[in-house]
Amino acid sequence: MKQQLKRIGLVTCLSAINMLLVACGPQKIPTGLVYCSEGNPESFNPQTVTSGTTIDATSQQLYDTLVDYDPVTSSIVPALATSWYSSDDGLSYRFKLRSGVQFHQTNYFTPTRHLNADDILFSFNRIIDSKNPYHEVAANGYPFFQSIGLSQTISNIEKVSDNEVIFHLRHSDASFLSNLATGFSIILSKEYADNLLADDKAEDLDRYPIGTGPFKLTKYVKNEYIRYHRNEQFWRKLPEFEHLVFDITPRSTARLTKLITGDCNVSALPKAGELPVIKQHPHLELDTQLGFNVAFWAFNTQKEPFNDVRVRQALAYAVDSQNILRAVYQETAIEATGMLPPQSWAYSYNKSRYDYNPQKAKALLKQAGIDKLNIDVWAMPVARIYNPNALKTAELIQADLANIGVTVNIVTYDWSVFNQKLSRRDYDSVLIGWNADNSDPDNFFSPMLSCDAQRSSSNRAQWCNAKMDGILAKAKATTNTAERKALYQQAEKLFREQLPMLPFAHATQLTIKQRNIKQTQLTPFGGISFENTMKIVPEDKH
Amino acid sequence: MGRYLLRRLNLFLATSLVLIAVLFITTGYFPVDKQYALTGIESPTLQQQALSRDEFKLDSNGFNQFLAYTEQRLSGNLGLSVTSQKPVIDELTQVLPASFELAIVAGLLAILLGVPLGVLASLSKNKITQHSIMAITLTGYSIPVFWLGLTLSLWFGVELGWLPISGRINLLYEIEPITGFMLIDTLLSDSIYRISAFLDALQHIVLPAITLAVLPFTVVVRITRAAMLHIMNEPYIRAAEARGLHTGTIVLRHALPNALIPVLKNMGLMLGTFASYAMIVEVIFSWPGVGSWLVSGIYQRDYTVIQGGVLGVALIIIFFSILIEVLHNAINPISRKEIYAAN
Numbered sequence: 022m023k024q025q026l027k028r029i030g031l032v033t034c035l036s037a038i039n040m041l042l043v044a045c046g047p048q049k050i051p052t053g054l055v056y057c058s059e060g061n062p063e064s065f066n067p068q069t070v071t072s073g074t075t076i077d078a079t080s081q082q083l084y085d086t087l088v089d090y091d092p093v094t095s096s097i098v099p100a101l102a103t104s105w106y107s108s109d110d111g112l113s114y115r116f117k118l119r120s121g122v123q124f125h126q127t128n129y130f131t132p133t134r135h136l137n138a139d140d141i142l143f144s145f146n147r148i149i150d151s152k153n154p155y156h157e158v159a160a161n162g163y164p165f166f167q168s169i170g171l172s173q174t175i176s177n178i179e180k181v182s183d184n185e186v187i188f189h190l191r192h193s194d195a196s197f198l199s200n201l202a203t204g205f206s207i208i209l210s211k212e213y214a215d216n217l218l219a220d221d222k223a224e225d226l227d228r229y230p231i232g233t234g235p236f237k238l239t240k241y242v243k244n245e246y247i248r249y250h251r252n253e254q255f256w257r258k259l260p261e262f263e264h265l266v267f268d269i270t271p272r273s274t275a276r277l278t279k280l281i282t283g284d285c286n287v288s289a290l291p292k293a294g295e296l297p298v299i300k301q302h303p304h305l306e307l308d309t310q311l312g313f314n315v316a317f318w319a320f321n322t323q324k325e326p327f328n329d330v331r332v333r334q335a336l337a338y339a340v341d342s343q344n345i346l347r348a349v350y351q352e353t354a355i356e357a358t359g360m361l362p363p364q365s366w367a368y369s370y371n372k373s374r375y376d377y378n379p380q381k382a383k384a385l386l387k388q389a390g391i392d393k394l395n396i397d398v399w400a401m402p403v404a405r406i407y408n409p410n411a412l413k414t415a416e417l418i419q420a421d422l423a424n425i426g427v428t429v430n431i432v433t434y435d436w437s438v439f440n441q442k443l444s445r446r447d448y449d450s451v452l453i454g455w456n457a458d459n460s461d462p463d464n465f466f467s468p469m470l471s472c473d474a475q476r477s478s479s480n481r482a483q484w485c486n487a488k489m490d491g492i493l494a495k496a497k498a499t500t501n502t503a504e505r506k507a508l509y510q511q512a513e514k515l516f517r518e519q520l521p522m523l524p525f526a527h528a529t530q531l532t533i534k535q536r537n538i539k540q541t542q543l544t545p546f547g548g549i550s551f552e553n554t555m556k557i558v559p560e561d562k563h
Numbered sequence: 564m565g566r567y568l569l570r571r572l573n574l575f576l577a578t579s580l581v582l583i584a585v586l587f588i589t590t591g592y593f594p595v596d597k598q599y600a601l602t603g604i605e606s607p608t609l610q611q612q613a614l615s616r617d618e619f620k621l622d623s624n625g626f627n628q629f630l631a632y633t634e635q636r637l638s639g640n641l642g643l644s645v646t647s648q649k650p651v652i653d654e655l656t657q658v659l660p661a662s663f664e665l666a667i668v669a670g671l672l673a674i675l676l677g678v679p680l681g682v683l684a685s686l687s688k689n690k691i692t693q694h695s696i697m698a699i700t701l702t703g704y705s706i707p708v709f710w711l712g713l714t715l716s717l718w719f720g721v722e723l724g725w726l727p728i729s730g731r732i733n734l735l736y737e738i739e740p741i742t743g744f745m746l747i748d749t750l751l752s753d754s755i756y757r758i759s760a761f762l763d764a765l766q767h768i769v770l771p772a773i774t775l776a777v778l779p780f781t782v783v784v785r786i787t788r789a790a791m792l793h794i795m796n797e798p799y800i801r802a803a804e805a806r807g808l809h810t811g812t813i814v815l816r817h818a819l820p821n822a823l824i825p826v827l828k829n830m831g832l833m834l835g836t837f838a839s840y841a842m843i844v845e846v847i848f849s850w851p852g853v854g855s856w857l858v859s860g861i862y863q864r865d866y867t868v869i870q871g872g873v874l875g876v877a878l879i880i881i882f883f884s885i886l887i888e889v890l891h892n893a894i895n896p897i898s899r900k901e902i903y904a905a906n
Contacts, residue, residue, distance in 0.1 A: 049759045053735040061646065160606045228648075243647040243654070244859050245851045246734050266734040271859075275729055275849055282720050282727045284734075402862075435862040437646055 053264030080204030111193030167477030407454030660743025681787025831887030
């Protein structure tokens, strides 16, 4: 019997060793890049969303815009439009289109013609023209464009010839070109849309995307992955990778472990607490990029008691934002005292008006006639660039507010549900933030604090203030930088007084990746891009 | 035997009906519009609304609604997933094979390692061997599966970097599902990376399968041991010994087949626990099976996925429990006698 026992032990050991050998053996693997992303995209058309997860998965990979923003030179550069002229009064923009640009050829669509002016007209008319057959197809509307009031800005778009279009504006708008350069203003194929309409499958336009971008979609499996294939007809330099896969991994620790074990090459949004782990693994490195973002706590100003400015101020005094910076961001963020981050040209330093002061908070609450307050704080379930851990932030706020006798109830849902429920607008307050889409300072105000934004529900504070709208309209109407800066400072001042939301941090954008992956374009605006990413050939991996 | 099978079939139908009734009633309590909870269509056209009213007989009384609900669900209409707007039945059939693959590999591990070890434990006269085997199985039995999964992934994945700890395969391998079993599909695929894809899939299954196998493994060892101890004292074994048969022959030919009968019975009883363990393991190792699908459905408030997932998983468990019971009775001569006696 003992003999047998020994034999079995031997077999077990051998098979275990065998497994290990297999694990260490050299392996062939297709060329490609796996990116661990943090969630499911809500749609494959960025026109219809504002969530960064969707932008990451679509804008830079599948589509192109008329013009691009170059973060190095901070200027607008040609993309699908090769050149453009604006009239002196700023009321019309004439774009000349690139010729020979092909749309994706996939198993659900084969283009018969190149990009032309019809596609541009369709892409924008879909948003601004309520009579366009596709206008109503997007169930949640076009939140970004509604918040900047694009349909009020553009009076019509004129097709001059097959490769020239003119945008006619109702009033001049200094942020117009910048808005065209955002990842939302993508160009769709009219031919594809017409085909779908004829087949009565209009919803497929946003579900099975056709664009002109560097990659085309091959397969999306919810909760699991998005698989892209290189667009062999891409009009710029072809990407080095034939395959691109987004491995959907909502848990941050799981993303980190996948990166360590090599299942991912690049991973999104690490929690600050995980950064020391990266140092222990020499094959990993951290990419940082000063972020163009702001994390805030928005109060629903349409709701009692948050319609009272004193209550909002009291809550601001009660929260120790230095503590949040330490515990949540671990010094990877800087304190926000207003909406604009220091990198913005319209920024100027302001001392925080709401330093931690529980006594003052109590006094203000008393003034407002409130002695017992019970509020809900909605916290995002996923890490975002501007806030890697909203739940922890909410817990810190909960502890701080307990000191002044306010009870906090933390509410959270899965990301897509969270977004849907937010648009019902019945929350008390929400911890969320904003990542800029372009460098224009207007991007920190109009999409979040204007009355237009309130109507499209991207104004998380539900705050509509005529004075603020007046300042923003004035700032958009002029192109004089000094004048605009002064106006935005005025807006900041009004914002700080009224405090519809409490900004607390401008976060650094973090991505972890394997050391041999180069040039993942981490732009401060919009989504991540893998167009120019390269893998340095490993010197014999094993 | 015929009447016995009929009774079991009856049990299966009755249990399933109760299950569907529970699902039907709870669906009414979901905090959304009932039609939405039933169909999952996000913004239905008037036509779709009329169709689903008709399908689920929403204008009729509760009993008719229940009948319509049962009919729709059993004919495979599980509605659209709220989050992806794709048919739930498609998603379910897509994730089920992954779960089966994991369960089969884990089950095989448990039986192929557990039975010999149980036999050893029962035959060994050495106290140390006996006690250490029992100590190991008792420890294995009492370790919480989530802790075990996390510890294994921490050690073998993060610290040592030997094995991948999430997913079924490196996603760069583009494997078209044919059977849905990754280990088979990789070999069937015509990709030039076939073999390395297979090895990669094999590595991915090691840790989750081991984690899931621990509980059934310990149970198999303990039951086998107890049954063997009992059987080795039976007169017919002693008679075989007296005939001078070799110990190996006695164990393999005479004792083990009888000892495996209680093992089979206990596996049937364990099925529910095993399934819930499998879900935990799937979540820990991001194994894209029915468990992680259902759990994310719950997080996403995907009402149609919750109903479809619960229905699918529960039906499968009911079916297999009854199947194992029937098998057990078919194999076991004693209970066969009882059946005849009962008739």
